[in-house]
Amino acid sequence: MSTTTTATPSASVRRGAISTPRSRMVALARAELTLFGRNKGTLIAALFVPLVLPFSVKSTAKEMDLAGAGLTTGTLMLPAAVGFSLLFAVYSALVGVFVVRREELVLKRLRTGELRDVEILTGSATPALLSGLAQSLLLAVGCAVLLDLSAPSAIHLSVLGLLLGLVMCAALAAVTASFTRTGESAQVTPLPFMFVSMLGSGMFVPLEMLPDRLASVCELLPMTPVINLVRGGWTGDLSGAETLGAVATAVAWTVLALFAVRRRFRWEPRH
Numbered sequence: 623m624s625t626t627t628t629a630t631p632s633a634s635v636r637r638g639a640i641s642t643p644r645s646r647m648v649a650l651a652r653a654e655l656t657l658f659g660r661n662k663g664t665l666i667a668a669l670f671v672p673l674v675l676p677f678s679v680k681s682t683a684k685e686m687d688l689a690g691a692g693l694t695t696g697t698l699m700l701p702a703a704v705g706f707s708l709l710f711a712v713y714s715a716l717v718g719v720f721v722v723r724r725e726e727l728v729l730k731r732l733r734t735g736e737l738r739d740v741e742i743l744t745g746s747a748t749p750a751l752l753s754g755l756a757q758s759l760l761l762a763v764g765c766a767v768l769l770d771l772s773a774p775s776a777i778h779l780s781v782l783g784l785l786l787g788l789v790m791c792a793a794l795a796a797v798t799a800s801f802t803r804t805g806e807s808a809q810v811t812p813l814p815f816m817f818v819s820m821l822g823s824g825m826f827v828p829l830e831m832l833p834d835r836l837a838s839v840c841e842l843l844p845m846t847p848v849i850n851l852v853r854g855g856w857t858g859d860l861s862g863a864e865t866l867g868a869v870a871t872a873v874a875w876t877v878l879a880l881f882a883v884r885r886r887f888r889w890e891p892r893h
Contacts, residue, residue: 646737650745654719672706672757676765679703682826691830692859696769701852702825703761705845708787709819712754714812716747716795721808724799725891733889743883747792754791758784762852775858779865783851786872790844793879800886819845824853847872 679702683695723729723746732742762780765771774780794815802811820826823845829837840846847868854860860868 643738643741647741647745647748650732650737650742651748654746655749672703672710672761675706676703676761679826686827686831688828691828692857693828693830694769694771696765696771697853697857698828699769700762700765700771700856701849703765704758704784704787704852705819705823705825705849707754707757707761708791708845708848709816711757712750712788713791713795713798714816715750715753716792717798717802717812718805718808719746719750720796720799721802722805724888725805727891729889739889743796743887747795751788751792754788755784771856774856776855776860778855779860780852780855782869783848783855783872786851786869786876787845787848790848790872790876790879793876793883794844796883796887797879800883800888803892815844819843822846824849841867842871844872844875 676699679699680695683698686698688694688698720729720743729742733739737745795812798811798815799808802808822840823843824840825845829840829846829850832840841850850860850868851865851872854865854868
């Protein structure tokens with residue numbers, strides 16, 4: 623999930639060549655996109671794994687009483703597919719990007735030029751964010767068509783959940799990268815959060831089918847509000863209070879992650 627090729631955006635960010643934050647981030651994002659396309663391991667993990675995992679959800683769904691929970695195979699698989707894209711194409715991929723760029727001194731060199739810290743992180747994350755967005759939309763449309771889902775009742779909730787998930791996963795990736803030592807360990811450190819999210823945020827097992835006390839705890843996990851908003855946008859079952867609660871939880875995790883990045887993110891190699 624990491625890459626060993628050194629990014630070389632310096633030609634695009636020379637003083638005088640870039641005059642606005644937007645153009646600087648675009649130049650950096652273009653360089654990152656080139657490296658992203660060259661790394662086969664990252665491409666497979668980010669693009670193909672999320673396409674396969676929803677089929678495992680479908681096989682698991684056959685053994686559940688989804689009707690008793692007010693769900694269908696489609697309303698279970700579609701949010702799960704979006705969640706897989708966010709975890710693999712955004713979170714896991716970005717942990718590797720941030721760590722490898724730091725260890726190769728790319729981030730340190732970028733800070734000596736015109737780029738600001740937020741521009742460096744945003745530009746570096748843009749290819750993964752665009753990949754996760756495109757993949758989520760593709761999977762959502764594919765699930766809706768193949769599983770014969772009806773039109774979403776509140777599409778704005780699904781869009782909101784997806785956007786919150788993209789920002790939150792990018793911020794959490796930067797937090798994870800801050801205590802990841804090497805590019806090799808970047809393949810391991812994202813796993814706890816990914817496993818907890820897949821098992822406890824309603825991707826494989828809906829929270830409605832968990833014991834009440836366990837479900838209450840799982841509702842506080844970072845990915846749970848994203849899954850609930852995406853699913854609620856399709857089913858229309860979320861009340862106003864539930865929607866506000868999900869948004870508040872997602873925003874709280876995002877703010878907490880951004881605060882941690884500001885305080886703990888490392889720009890130079892760990893020794």
